[in-house]
Amino acid sequence: MRSAYEENRRYFRQAYESGxxxxxxxxxxxxxxxxxxxxxxxxxxxxxxRLLDLGCGxxxxxxxxxxxxxxxxxxxxxLLAVVRAQDQARPPDLKPxxxxxxxxxxxxxxxxxxxDALLDYGCLHHQRRADWPYYLAAVENVLKPGGYLLLSVFxxxxxxxxxxxxxxxxxxxxxxxxxxAQDLHALFDGHFDFLNLEEEREDKRGFWxxxxxxxxxxxxxxxx
Numbered sequence: 001m002r003s004a005y006e007e008n009r010r011y012f013r014q015a016y017e018s019g020x021x022x023x024x025x026x027x028x029x030x031x032x033x034x035x036x037x038x039x040x041x042x043x044x045x046x047x048x049x050r051l052l053d054l055g056c057g058x059x060x061x062x063x064x065x066x067x068x069x070x071x072x073x074x075x076x077x078x079l080l081a082v083v084r085a086q087d088q089a090r091p092p093d094l095k096p097x098x099x100x101x102x103x104x105x106x107x108x109x110x111x112x113x114x115x116d117a118l119l120d121y122g123c124l125h126h127q128r129r130a131d132w133p134y135y136l137a138a139v140e141n142v143l144k145p146g147g148y149l150l151l152s153v154f155x156x157x158x159x160x161x162x163x164x165x166x167x168x169x170x171x172x173x174x175x176x177x178x179x180x181a182q183d184l185h186a187l188f189d190g191h192f193d194f195l196n197l198e199e200e201r202e203d204k205r206g207f208w209x210x211x212x213x214x215x216x217x218x219x220x221x222x223x224x
Contacts, residue, residue: 008126011174028064031200031209032121035150036065038211039117046070052115055123059085066098075103106134110142117148125153125177132187145216149192154178155199157206179208188212
């Protein structure tokens with residue numbers, strides 16, 4: 001676990017230092033925007049709803065959520081990503097709603113059940129399958145029962161999935177996994193209910209976008 005984890009960190013550090021990382025830094029995903037809107041409709045609005053943006057990067061989705069009225073905490077383990085996110089969060093009217101900090105998925109500095117919603121755009125698909133139970137435990141620990149998980153991960157329609165049809169690969173040191181719908185159900189069924197699941201296919205890109213609701217049982221404890 002740890003060697004692959006450190007390779008991922010090295011990859012992201014270099015990507016943010018160079019600025020050539022290949023993903024959008026400012027424009028939010030329309031799928032995230034749509035699922036945030038679903039959450040506001042289901043919850044009667046965004047005011048007072050605490051949202052954790054896990055692996056927030058430069059903060060494009062955190063900023064969108066704050067503009068919609070969510071109280072947002074963005075977390076990323078790369079300092080440079082957090083610095084850039086803070087630079088984007090300068091509008092005075094958003095400052096009370098938007099906070100960023102350096103943090104680790106597997107050691108989140110929050111009390112249990114601190115958030116009403118959690119957004120993961122591209123974090124899970126960098127976790128090895130053997131680490132999925134730890135990921136699930138971390139999410140369940142910080143998310144309230146009945147809270148929402150907004151998830152986006154690579155699907156097997158992604159170009160990098162390749163002709164070998166292997167469910168993962170390494171590129172520039174970073175681990176990437178490509179999910180099927182069955183993978184997502186195997187991971188989350190029994191812990192979350194799927195409210196929405198759709199696959200984005202555009203050019204050579206493929207993503208699953210899901211909106212899930214945490215079931216009302218106590219968080220599990222998984223020892224590393």
